[in-house]
Amino acid sequence: xxxxxxxxxxxxxxxxxxxxxxxxxxxxxxxxxxxxxxxxxxxxxxxxxxxxxxxxxxxxxxxxxxxxxxxxxxxxxxxxxxxxxxxxxxxxxxxxxxxxxxxxxxxxxxxxxxxxxxxxxxxxxxxxxxxxxxxxxxxxxxxxxxxxxxxxxxxxxxxxxxxxxxxxxxxxxxx
Numbered sequence: 379x380x381x382x383x384x385x386x387x388x389x390x391x392x393x394x395x396x397x398x399x400x401x402x403x404x405x406x407x408x409x410x411x412x413x414x415x416x417x418x419x420x421x422x423x424x425x426x427x428x429x430x431x432x433x434x435x436x437x438x439x440x441x442x443x444x445x446x447x448x449x450x451x452x453x454x455x456x457x458x459x460x461x462x463x464x465x466x467x468x469x470x471x472x473x474x475x476x477x478x479x480x481x482x483x484x485x486x487x488x489x490x491x492x493x494x495x496x497x498x499x500x501x502x503x504x505x506x507x508x509x510x511x512x513x514x515x516x517x518x519x520x521x522x523x524x525x526x527x528x529x530x531x532x533x534x535x536x537x538x539x540x541x542x543x544x545x546x547x548x549x550x551x552x553x
Contacts, residue, residue, distance in 0.1 A: 386505060386551035387489025387544045388536055390526065397482035398423060400527040406520045407438045407451050408506075415494030415503040416441040418454070419519055425483035432459050432483075482529065488521040488536075489544070489553055505551050 390398070401423045410417055420437035436455040442448060490505040506519025515522075527533045534540075543553055 383491060383493045384505070384546045384551060385489065385491050385544055386546070386553045387487050387491075388524070388541050388553050389485060389487035389489075389544055390536060390541050391539070392484050397425075397484055397529040398486045398526050399483075399529060399531075400533075401486040401488075401525070403488050403521045403524040405437055406515060406522065408519060410440050410451070410504055410506070410508055410519075412440040412442055412449060412503045414442065415492060416443055417503050417505055418491040418493075419506060419521065420489065420491060421521070421524075422485070422487050423483045424485035424487075425481070430459070433457065486526045487544075488524045490519070490551065492551075510552055 401421055403421050405419045405421070407419050416439060418435075418437055418439045420435050422433060422435040424431060424433045426432050434455070434457055437453075438451045439454045440449060440451055445452060492503045492505050494503055509518045511518045511520070523535075525533055525535045545551060545553060
């Protein structure tokens with residue numbers, strides 16, 4: 379089964395010698411109508427190379443696929459030590475020794491991910507509230523007060539060119 383994922387996210391640029399000890403933000407979600415596939419609003423912290431990626435991703439999801447047709451928002455936490463190639467656990471059902479390379483995480487990010495299995499129309503599920511941001515917080519999903527703490531103990535937020543936007547499908551998703 380082929381899984382098609384689309385992402386709209388802000389991620390801090392990697393700087394040599396910089397790592398992170400904490401990431402946080404307030405996720406505003408709505409009960410999104412997802413008929414097929416999954417939709418996530420997430421905050422993540424990642425360490426390691428592509429095949430040895432250690433990650434903690436947490437937030438809210440709507441997943442009729444995973445939860446027997448449920449169409450409401452559910453809190454989730456996902457962990458992996460190899461970029462979800464062969465390991466990973468959802469909602470804290472994890473083996474005791476899951477991380478082997480998480481000493482100095484180099485990536486933190488905030489955003490949304492949608493996933494669909496063989497979407498018959500080629501269209502991914504809606505993300506957030508399904509509405510493009512228009513400046514009115516009551517209309518669209520958002521992550522406010524995004525902050526991180528770096529390895530020097532300094533708390534900061536994304537600003538200027540300190541971050542990059544990752545948007546796989548800008549005609550459907552935006553940050």
